[in-house]
Amino acid sequence: MDWLLALNDTLIGLILHLADSPLLPVAMTLVAFQIGIWLxxxxxxxxxxxxxxxxxxxLVGLILLMPIDYNQYFQGARWISxxxxxxxxxxxIPLFLQFHHIRQLFMPITITLFIGAPLAAxxxxxxxxxxxxxxxxxxxxxxxxxxxxxxxxxxxxxxGIGGLAVGIVAITGVIGSVFTPIISRWLKCEDERVIxxxxxxxxxxxxxxxxxxxxxxTGAFSxxxxxxxxxxxxxxxxxxxxxxx
Amino acid sequence: xxxxxxxxxxxxxxxESLHYLTxxxxxxxxxxxxxxxxxxxxxxxxxxxxxxTSQALISQLTLLLLPGGVGLFFLGxxxxxxxxxxLISIFVGSILSIILSLLLMKQLVKRKGx
Numbered sequence: 001m002d003w004l005l006a007l008n009d010t011l012i013g014l015i016l017h018l019a020d021s022p023l024l025p026v027a028m029t030l031v032a033f034q035i036g037i038w039l040x041x042x043x044x045x046x047x048x049x050x051x052x053x054x055x056x057x058x059l060v061g062l063i064l065l066m067p068i069d070y071n072q073y074f075q076g077a078r079w080i081s082x083x084x085x086x087x088x089x090x091x092x093i094p095l096f097l098q099f100h101h102i103r104q105l106f107m108p109i110t111i112t113l114f115i116g117a118p119l120a121a122x123x124x125x126x127x128x129x130x131x132x133x134x135x136x137x138x139x140x141x142x143x144x145x146x147x148x149x150x151x152x153x154x155x156x157x158x159x160g161i162g163g164l165a166v167g168i169v170a171i172t173g174v175i176g177s178v179f180t181p182i183i184s185r186w187l188k189c190e191d192e193r194v195i196x197x198x199x200x201x202x203x204x205x206x207x208x209x210x211x212x213x214x215x216x217x218t219g220a221f222s223x224x225x226x227x228x229x230x231x232x233x234x235x236x237x238x239x240x241x242x243x244x245x
Numbered sequence: 246x247x248x249x250x251x252x253x254x255x256x257x258x259x260x261e262s263l264h265y266l267t268x269x270x271x272x273x274x275x276x277x278x279x280x281x282x283x284x285x286x287x288x289x290x291x292x293x294x295x296x297x298t299s300q301a302l303i304s305q306l307t308l309l310l311l312p313g314g315v316g317l318f319f320l321g322x323x324x325x326x327x328x329x330x331x332l333i334s335i336f337v338g339s340i341l342s343i344i345l346s347l348l349l350m351k352q353l354v355k356r357k358g359x
Contacts, residue, residue, distance in 0.1 A: 077311075093299035
């Protein structure tokens, strides 16, 4: 039995050594993500199991099994999250490429953005507040309709929890992409430009991917709405919060 | 690839500097995005390199969000009794917001006869 204990000690030592640098955290993130994508393709693209959920659960399992905690994992995996910065800056490019669509419907788009984007955040905030949610939860909920990289930085600036914001944004995106087409049929709205814009405004990148499957025009307007909502909310939300507190 | 990445990083540095120097409550990366957007609008031109690099970065957003997203499962007691109000407010708020903004935009487009 002694050799078994010695082996166990060696194994723990090895894992701690590998997790001490970004090596193990980065490697396990990439492998878990690849398994998530593989599962997603293998199961023929189920809406209920996007790669971020399956690979996230695999990572949770790995962290619980290993003699490391989440903070140690994140210390190394920050190497990956760091690239969220350039990815956020790069969002300027699709917005620039889709921006000419704004001329077709300038007034409807501007008015819908100025009323609809605060509505998308405000309605959920009001409901959460009425149901007695904590302030940190409410602050993480505020950027829910914004594309995730912007939402994470917004939540952190406001004093919410970045990780929670990622989850909330993902759920909102799925709701926006599944329910906007159903609701637009129900309200007898057939204008692809309107459906696309409402999808992007309420469901950011996840809904935009779905909108491009409906038609290129729907996708273009969804992409435009995602960029405009992201910028508008990123400017407005901290200013409102600053005025209120 | 390297030139486009350098451009993106320079705009991030500019945004972060603006955030630090002026105390604007907007994150450096969002300010960098805004500056890059205005730069492109003024130039009215974009290199293929920048277009491809941005696509590559944006198409991998899910992977980049994964390390932070996993933190959701390690929030522990901070989230005690919070999940139900949270999920209800996300669901009901999103559905109401979709209905209202759809009705609004539909009316605006109709009135303009566009």
